Amino acid sequence: MRGDGYQSDFVNYSLIIQSLTRNNTVDAGILEKLYNEMEADMIELDGQLLNDIIVGFAKAGDINRALYFLGAIQGNGLSPKTSTLVTVMNELGNMGRTEEAEAVFEELKEGGLKPRTRAYNALLRGYVKVGALKDAEYVVSEMEETGVLPDEYTYSLLIDAYANAGRWESARIVLKEMELNDVKPNSYVFSRILASYRDRGEWQRSFQVLKEMKDCRVNPDRQFYNVMIDTFGKYNCLDHMMATFKRMKVEGIEPDTVTWNTLIDCHCKQGHHNRAEELFVEMQEIGCLPCTTTYNIMINSFGEQERWNDVKELLGKMQSQGLLPNVVTYTTLIDIYGKSGRFNDAIECLEVMKSAGLKPSSTMYNALINAYAQRGLSEQAVNAFRVMRGDGLKPSLLALNSLINAFSEDRRDAEAFAVLQYMKENDLKPDVVTYTTLMKALIRVEKFEKVPGVYEEMLLSGCTPDRKARAMLRSALRYMKSTLQS
Secondary structure, eight states: OTTTTOOOOHHHHHHHHHHHHHTTOOOHHHHHHHHHHHHHTTOOOOHHHHHHHHHHHHHTTOHHHHHHHHHHHHHTTOOOOHHHHHHHHHHHHHTTOHHHHHHHHHHHHHTTOOOOHHHHHHHHHHHHHHTOHHHHHHHHHHHHHTTOOOOHHHHHHHHHHHHHTTOHHHHHHHHHHHHHTTOOOOHHHHHHHHHHHHHTTOGGGHHHHHHHHHHTTOOOOHHHHHHHHHHHHHTTOHHHHHHHHHHHHHTTOOOOHHHHHHHHHHHHHTTOHHHHHHHHHHHHHTTOOOOHHHHHHHHHHHHHTTOHHHHHHHHHHHHHTTOOOOHHHHHHHHHHHHHTTOHHHHHHHHHHHHHTTOOOOHHHHHHHHHHHHHTTOHHHHHHHHHHHHHTTOOOOHHHHHHHHHHHHHTTOHHHHHHHHHHHHHTTOOOOHHHHHHHHHHHHHTTOGGGHHHHHHHHHHTTOOOOHHHHHHHHHHHHHHHHHHHO
């Protein structure tokens, strides 16, 4: 249009933003650019265009900009659409900003609009996200009082809230309520209940959830089975995990990459590397292409077995499939190379990663510093620490504890205590690992008499000593006692 000498109007901009939003290709940067063009062209922002801009920024994840334009629409004496306010509430709820979501909800009511099910669900979702169960219950009660019918999503959210709070009986009552209101629960509802039990360590409840599901005449879908497989895997119940996988296939549900990744990863974590490799091959034989996560799991598995040629082969295969290594890939490589003392390979990975435009993470440097520490290579650990700082990364407690350990292994107690001082000066609170490692450093250089002082400082700082810390103290006291007796 511009090329042909035509000027865009507010209708054109509305259509562009609506298209981006509808196709989920909306980006805050693009929206900002479009808005700058509107200002340059002195386009008058009508109600429709402002609503579209608000929805666009909200769905692009820039909720603050969306709220700015919401203020603009109200300042111009215009009324936002109900769907616009619901979108804003949804995004605020996703971010746990429930007070602001409440304010938007009240604005909706004050504007003479009657909230419908979607508006209530948006508010409810926020409360469930932050674990505000009473507020969630109040929303559903208000819906019933105002004659707004809860839908499947409303009930799903409420069940999620009860499951997260460990109130299984309340969740069951909601399921019964759904039946009475002719709202059939779906597999997602039960997968959320199952996930909440998994996260609280109550994996045995999986069978109970499955029974409840059958009682409600709901068939498990792929997502439910994936959660169930993950639950058994997390608690090392590999037999139950594989039985669930078999059942899933018998019921005609094809496993996806999430299913295969979970199976492979769980076998790797249990040290069953051969079985993991068999599953990796089987996955490809049935036509399910590995994703980057799959390759990362297998790279870690081969690294633990020190099968370096196979690691390189995997990287080549991954790239031939059009998959580029991500931050997790490089972190995994640095970790496995570091643990095996292949430090040149680890450093090379860092350089390759930087040249690919990826920024190294703190986790990556932590792995490298820890690997040097385990071998008492304190100078190399210090150098890795300096490079980390040079990359603009703030050292974490984990990295500093690893550095203390490097000095401890290298019998450099003065430098170890210098790291403690650095922590204090930079508002990093030492933990029980910090003090235990410092006590180990003193014992290494036979400065047993200083150990009780470190233990006392640990207590005064509010750290609760663990078994290892108490063992360090006893070891030092025994030596001091034997020295006095002799």
